[in-house]
Structures are given as C-alpha cells and as structure tokens.
Amino acid sequence: MTAALLYTVGIVAFFAAILASIGLHELGHLIPAKRFGGKVTQYFIGFGPTLWSRQRGETEVGIKAIPLGGYVKIIGMLPPGPKGEQRDSNTGMFTQLIHDARKAEWDLVTPEDEGRLFYKLPWWKKVIVMAGGPTVNILIAFVCYLLIFGAYGVREQVPNAGRPVMAEVTQCVVPYAEQRTDCRASDPKSPAAIAGLLPGDEITSFNGSPVTSWADLKAAVRANADGAATIGFLRDGQAMTARTNTTVEARPTSETDETLRQVGFLGVTPASHIRVTHGGPIFTIKQMWGMTKASVTSFVHLPSKVWGVAKAIVGVEPRAVDSPVSIVGGGRMAGETVAEKGFPLVDKLVFLLTLVGGFNLFIGLFNFIPLLPLDGGHIASALWEGVRRGFARLARRPDPGFVDAAKLLPIAYVVAAGMLVMGVVLIVGDLVVPVHLPAE
Structure with a gap:
C-alpha cells in the first residue's frame, strides 16, 4: 500500500x-x-x-x-x-x-x-x-x-554492565524540551565534544573518583553542575585524560519522573542493550x-x-x-x-x-x-x-x-x-x- x-x-x-x-x-x-x-x-x-x-x-x-x-x-x-x-x-x-x-x-x-x-x-x-x-x-x-x-x-534501553563505553558523543547542547538531534549554528558545543571524547572510549574516572558503571558517571556528572571536569578514559586500551567543564541543563529527574530540574550535563550516550520485561x-x-x-x-x-x-x-x-x-x-x-x-x-x-x-x-x-x-x-x-x-x-x-x-x-x-x-x-x-x- x-x-x-x-x-x-x-x-x-x-x-x-x-x-x-x-x-x-x-x-x-x-x-x-x-x-x-x-x-x-x-x-x-x-x-x-x-x-x-x-x-x-x-x-x-x-x-x-x-x-x-x-x-x-x-x-x-x-x-x-x-x-x-x-x-x-x-x-x-x-x-x-x-x-x-x-x-x-x-x-x-x-x-x-x-x-x-x-x-x-x-x-x-x-x-x-x-x-x-x-x-x-x-x-x-x-x-x-x-x-x-x-x-x-516493556522495552527499556539500559546501559551495558561494567564501566561505561561511549556509543555516541553529542556534538552540541540542545534544550531538552526541543527533543531534536540536529545541531544548529546557535547551539553551543557539548562538554564531551570539547573534551575530545569519541565513540568507543571507556570512562574510568571522573574528577579523580573511579567510575565502575554508568550510574556512577551519571551521578557524578549531574552533581558537578557547571564545574571543571577531569575525565579518565581508555581509548584502544591506552589510558588517556581529558579536561572540560560540564554545563547545566534541565533534564528529567529520573526515567519514571519527567519533572525537569537543573543538573550537570556532559553529552554522552552509553553503549546499551534492550531489556524486555513481560508482566x-x-x-x-x-x-x-x-x-x-x-x-x-x-x-x-x-x-x-x-x-x-x-x-x-x-x-x-x-x-x-x-x-x-x-x-x-x-x-x-x-x-x-x-x-x-x-x-x-x-x-x-x-x-x-x-x-x-x-x-x-x-x-x-x-x-x-x-x-x-x-x-x-x-x-x-x-x-x-x-x-x-x-x-x-x-x-x-x-x-x-x-x-x-x-x-x-x-x-x-x-x-x-x-x-x-x-x-x-x-x-x-x-x-x-x-x-x-x-x-x-
């Protein structure tokens, strides 16, 4: 048809x-x-x-x-x-x-x-x-x-177990309410893009604290507001360090609560898989x-x-x-x-x-x-x-x-x-x- x-x-x-x-x-x-x-x-x-x-x-x-x-x-x-x-x-x-x-x-x-x-x-x-x-x-x-x-x-996209491996690095900061993926000339570069992070990088630390899961990284970034960020990561097995400043964006409180609040934002998406829950x-x-x-x-x-x-x-x-x-x-x-x-x-x-x-x-x-x-x-x-x-x-x-x-x-x-x-x-x-x- x-x-x-x-x-x-x-x-x-x-x-x-x-x-x-x-x-x-x-x-x-x-x-x-x-x-x-x-x-x-x-x-x-x-x-x-x-x-x-x-x-x-x-x-x-x-x-x-x-x-x-x-x-x-x-x-x-x-x-x-x-x-x-x-x-x-x-x-x-x-x-x-x-x-x-x-x-x-x-x-x-x-x-x-x-x-x-x-x-x-x-x-x-x-x-x-x-x-x-x-x-x-x-x-x-x-x-x-x-x-x-x-x-x-119920299909949920959840991060893979272990330290977060980047599936995608957002190149710009788009207001959450706009829900678009394209970058425009007026959009500022994302902190992750400024830091030079690339898909496939594995985050190992954030501001000196070890990162063992996506939850660790997410909590650290959100609490960092617009402060300085030193990020340790592995690229092709080689340990590297990048420095940037996280920015503050309005984001949902959690996956189940769409209430927006100002939190730190880095601009990375973890490698993930689909989890299916039947009920x-x-x-x-x-x-x-x-x-x-x-x-x-x-x-x-x-x-x-x-x-x-x-x-x-x-x-x-x-x-x-x-x-x-x-x-x-x-x-x-x-x-x-x-x-x-x-x-x-x-x-x-x-x-x-x-x-x-x-x-x-x-x-x-x-x-x-x-x-x-x-x-x-x-x-x-x-x-x-x-x-x-x-x-x-x-x-x-x-x-x-x-x-x-x-x-x-x-x-x-x-x-x-x-x-x-x-x-x-x-x-x-x-x-x-x-x-x-x-x-x-």
Whole structure:
C-alpha cells in the first residue's frame, strides 16, 4: 500500500477505536441505569445533527455528526425546584439558567415516570450509574496495556554492565524540551565534544573518583553542575585524560519522573542493550498506577500547557513536544506511525494500542474530576447526599432530602466553557502546529 493509504488506515483505525470507546463509555451509564429501573430515552455517539437513529424500546439509539463525545439521556437527573419557583428575569442570570435547565428536564417527565426518576435513586446507585462510564474507559486502557505488557513487554534501553563505553558523543547542547538531534549554528558545543571524547572510549574516572558503571558517571556528572571536569578514559586500551567543564541543563529527574530540574550535563550516550520485561495483570496495575499519578499531575498543568499551544498557534513560541493533543492530534500520530516504512508491523500495532490505552486512561480519570458537568460532579453530589443523610440518621434528625445538583449548574457552565475553549485550541493546534513523531 502507498504511504498515503497507510496514513489513512492509521487515522481510521484510531478514530474507530475512540468511537468504540465512547460508545462503551455511554453503555457504562446506560446499562446500570436501566438495571436500577431508570428511564433512558436517548443513547447517542457524537453531538450535533443526527446522522442516523433507531428506536429500541423506550431508548432512541443513534449517531450524530460531531464525533467528539457522546451522551445518554436519563430522565429526572434534576429534582423539582422549590415550590412557587417561576420565571423571573430579575432573579439574575445564573438563577434563570438553573430555572431553565430544571424546566427543560421536567418537560420530559410524565406521570408514568414518577417512580423511575434518577434523582430518587439511592445515592449508591447514582454513584454506580455515573461511575460506570469512566470506569469502562479505565478498563479499556487496562486491556490495551495488558495485551502490550503480556505479549510485547516493556522495552527499556539500559546501559551495558561494567564501566561505561561511549556509543555516541553529542556534538552540541540542545534544550531538552526541543527533543531534536540536529545541531544548529546557535547551539553551543557539548562538554564531551570539547573534551575530545569519541565513540568507543571507556570512562574510568571522573574528577579523580573511579567510575565502575554508568550510574556512577551519571551521578557524578549531574552533581558537578557547571564545574571543571577531569575525565579518565581508555581509548584502544591506552589510558588517556581529558579536561572540560560540564554545563547545566534541565533534564528529567529520573526515567519514571519527567519533572525537569537543573543538573550537570556532559553529552554522552552509553553503549546499551534492550531489556524486555513481560508482566500480567498485577504488573499492568502497577504500571497504570504510575501513569495515573502522572495524569493527575498533568491535570493541574493542563491549562498552562494549552496556553502554550495557543502561543504556538500564533507563532509566539514553538510547540512543546510534551504538549497535550486532541483526538485530531492522536489521529495524525496514528497515521504517521502506520505510514512509517521502517517501523515493524508489530511495533505499529503496539503503538496504536498504547495510543488508544492512553486516551482512554486520560478520559476515564478526567471524568472522575468532581466538577459538573463531568461524571465526577454527579458522583460527588451523590456521595454528599449519602453522607449528610447518614449523619442525619445517626443524629436522629429529619431526612435532609435529595441533593439539588441544579444549584451547581453555574459551576458546570464555567467548567464546560473552559473545556470547550481548551478543546478548540488543541484541535486548531493539531491542525496548524501538530506534534510529530520524532524522526529516526
């Protein structure tokens, strides 16, 4: 197949997997809602104009034009308003929005639905219904990673045992965030190049201290900051000495922690080999726990990273290689991977699985954020309802009743607006200044 056709195959495969994930997410809401007696009138993948739909019992099932999400319509999500509530343009914008949302909800309720309204479900059933969607995404991610770790394994490039032998000497200092391998006229020479080190040299000492492993050299260089460095090494069996000054660069704290900090930098790559680690469910859970912690951290920095993408769109600064991407960007990455000639088929499949798993893990965790309109907002409301009703029973006080999620709608509108803006920025960024896979 031609490169263009392979590129298209990659995009189609990725989007098909994401649409399937969206459909399964919504089934995670629909199935328990129906099991608990709730009334679900709509199940749609996508937003906007309806492309296709069919009536299945009391539920309309269909596909809409914009494949950026999906929804199920569960009757009675919001409780009725206070007695005497009526339209009043003087009550303020947010009060009016709450009233209009409640009215739109109750316009769909018929007398026959009285015993099937969502807000009347026990709090724990509400939690199960709303947690079902994002839980499905996390399970999809688990299956993807289980296939990868079990069949393909985790491949790590690790230094060879013994004293470090140089496989490569970096000729210039490139800022870590740029993730490029070419040297430009403006790039300063690396300390290793200044010292005259060559591939094949075996480091024996650093500033008078013996070096017996790559870990020894790495620790010594990082601790040296921008100080003087005397390097002992063997070249073709002959002992030699070189002098230079290490420089200070922002580098990841460790292989598992991408947090950058200023450390000493020499500019050498050790001779290494590929270590393959296979694992089952427990191994997968441990790996995903590390990904989960990294994802939670990324949520905090998401607005600033999206702002960085916005600046890249207008040309203020280049787009960072670790910036977030939309499903448009994910599709481009999938297309580039499948179209890459020198990429083995199994590696292409693994990359696609990794991409789909990563998107599902992010979507699942993101939806657990306890803010409306996300699923986590409804979960938080249900949990609060359970807590305050439980305390009321223990204190022998009157039942405080259902939590009125409608009162949180002003927050929901603000959050939804922020999500919309960030989504648009990422989609435009993926079209104008896309993140490409690094060249081999």
